[in-house]
Amino acid sequence: xxxxxxxxxxxxxxxxxxxxxxxxxxxxxxxxxxxxxxxxxxxxxxxxxxxxxxxxxxxxxxxxxxxxxxxxxxxxxxxxxxxxxxxxxxxxxxxxxxxx
Amino acid sequence: xxxxxxxxxxxxxxxxxxxxxxxxxxxxxxxxxxxxxxxxxxxxxxxxxxxxxxxxxxxxxxxxxxxxxxxxxxxxxxxxxxxxxxxxxxxxxxxxxxxxxxxxxxxxxxxxxxxxxxxxxxxxxxxxxxxxxxxxxxxxxxxxxxxxxxxxxxxxxxxxxxxxxxxxxxxxxxxxxxxxxxxxxxxxxxxxxxxxxxxxxxxxxxxxxx
Numbered sequence: 001x002x003x004x005x006x007x008x009x010x011x012x013x014x015x016x017x018x019x020x021x022x023x024x025x026x027x028x029x030x031x032x033x034x035x036x037x038x039x040x041x042x043x044x045x046x047x048x049x050x051x052x053x054x055x056x057x058x059x060x061x062x063x064x065x066x067x068x069x070x071x072x073x074x075x076x077x078x079x080x081x082x083x084x085x086x087x088x089x090x091x092x093x094x095x096x097x098x099x100x
Numbered sequence: 101x102x103x104x105x106x107x108x109x110x111x112x113x114x115x116x117x118x119x120x121x122x123x124x125x126x127x128x129x130x131x132x133x134x135x136x137x138x139x140x141x142x143x144x145x146x147x148x149x150x151x152x153x154x155x156x157x158x159x160x161x162x163x164x165x166x167x168x169x170x171x172x173x174x175x176x177x178x179x180x181x182x183x184x185x186x187x188x189x190x191x192x193x194x195x196x197x198x199x200x201x202x203x204x205x206x207x208x209x210x211x212x213x214x215x216x217x218x219x220x221x222x223x224x225x226x227x228x229x230x231x232x233x234x235x236x237x238x239x240x241x242x243x244x245x246x247x248x249x250x251x252x253x254x255x256x257x258x259x260x261x262x263x264x265x266x267x268x269x270x271x272x273x274x275x276x277x278x279x280x281x282x283x284x285x286x287x288x289x290x291x292x293x294x295x296x297x298x299x300x301x302x303x304x305x306x307x308x309x310x
Contacts, residue, residue, distance in 0.1 A: 064191040
């Protein structure tokens, strides 16, 4: 069982309190009507599936019920950091020299 | 004042009120448990529960809540108990105020008056949840059987409250005094928790207090 740091509660909690909610940092197009079908489909349905660092959205479902972001290595499952929505990650694939 | 529809939700006509554990008839079990029971359960029923949402970083919001409730806005994972009233942190923008039954209408009006035009939300959730108070020397053992959260006093001092997984569901655990813990439970789970607590505390002895 993993321990995940909740940036809102400020402490490590058991993995079973959390749910993963997919890829993070996906902005909704500001004007959906101006999108082509391809752009909108991309926004709605297509997600990265990297081998290595991945920024993900998690929710602390059993605790404070807040969403936050996590940077996770999809190979080792190591969670490098968790940070609040609106903040930028410290660990990125570019910084560590991997291809996005 | 905002245009929010604030009204007395609790019948004042003496209409019969039942808690979500009414069917368990706890009153008939008082004094029937083992002597020197390790765990004593008490149903704190029909209290006034209000959830307050707002910007915790806004000094005006914190001051308004303090003025209306008489309790400082608690920080993360804190619960502050003052007499029969308690104010608890539920999330970075959400707090739970519990007042004695019947006082929630006045409390909501006070809060709305004190918070004025701020961007806030106050919802009366009295009907949706209630508190089970556990006390006795073995309560911590029961909690340790039930949750993966560390309930050792070093990690879980008096005045702390955490939402966590418990048995096969989730609830909020509040540590209110040395050997006293409160479980904030959803009404639809009441029966499950009651059955769970009976089973989990059987080895220590369970007694019911009115």
